Amino acid sequence: MKVFKNQKVGTACILFYVILYVVWSLKAFLLNPVLSQVIERDSALWYLVSDGIMKNLCWTLPAVLLIQKFDDDLFIRKQELFQLPKDWKAYLPVFVFVTAYCVLSSVVSHRGFYFNSDGLTECLAYVFVGITEEFVFRAFLLNATVTEKNKYYAVGANAVLFLCIHFPTWIIHGNFIANFANFGFISIILLGVFFSWSMLKFRNIWIPVGLHMLWDVLVTLLN
Numbered sequence: 001m002k003v004f005k006n007q008k009v010g011t012a013c014i015l016f017y018v019i020l021y022v023v024w025s026l027k028a029f030l031l032n033p034v035l036s037q038v039i040e041r042d043s044a045l046w047y048l049v050s051d052g053i054m055k056n057l058c059w060t061l062p063a064v065l066l067i068q069k070f071d072d073d074l075f076i077r078k079q080e081l082f083q084l085p086k087d088w089k090a091y092l093p094v095f096v097f098v099t100a101y102c103v104l105s106s107v108v109s110h111r112g113f114y115f116n117s118d119g120l121t122e123c124l125a126y127v128f129v130g131i132t133e134e135f136v137f138r139a140f141l142l143n144a145t146v147t148e149k150n151k152y153y154a155v156g157a158n159a160v161l162f163l164c165i166h167f168p169t170w171i172i173h174g175n176f177i178a179n180f181a182n183f184g185f186i187s188i189i190l191l192g193v194f195f196s197w198s199m200l201k202f203r204n205i206w207i208p209v210g211l212h213m214l215w216d217v218l219v220t221l222l223n
Helices: 007-035 044-069 088-110 123-145 151-164 167-173 176-181 185-202 206-222
Strands: none
Touching: 007 044, 007 123, 007 167, 044 123, 088 185, 088 206, 123 151, 123 185, 123 206, 151 185, 167 176, 185 206
């Protein structure tokens, strides 16, 4: 089965992901400890610098440049991909579903309503995370690999790549094995599939960006 329309876009996808993985791993293991000596971890400034500035430079900027370069080879062209959603009634139920799911899960887990006020500062990071990760994994990598004939394979592969990019962070936080032992990794794969579906369904990157932000914020504040 042909994955890429041409060899150039295929090579670009592979190189981009490998370089991104290496650079982001080096940041997690080497740069973050140095940065934490200057900026307090988990502070607003930390999230602004680490996720706002560094992640956008390493993730978003290259993805946008690649989308620009390979526009003719993408499943959804950039003009359609980046246009602002118009028919809000079409995608509003998806946002309602995500909100209801997170709230109900929290209520069941905590046996009542729970709000984690300590997570408010962390939510600053999710303003950037939704954009950076969706631009890389859905707007470019999925968009450059998916076709009408290979949607299931492309979405599945994208979800696995999305899972792998979390490994450095899990190792740093000491919960790498735990995320596999308690099957927590499955939620990442399902989210990858969900965000991919939302982009292909609505043919717009801002829908998965919004859903990604909403999910991260609700999970942080309600758990």
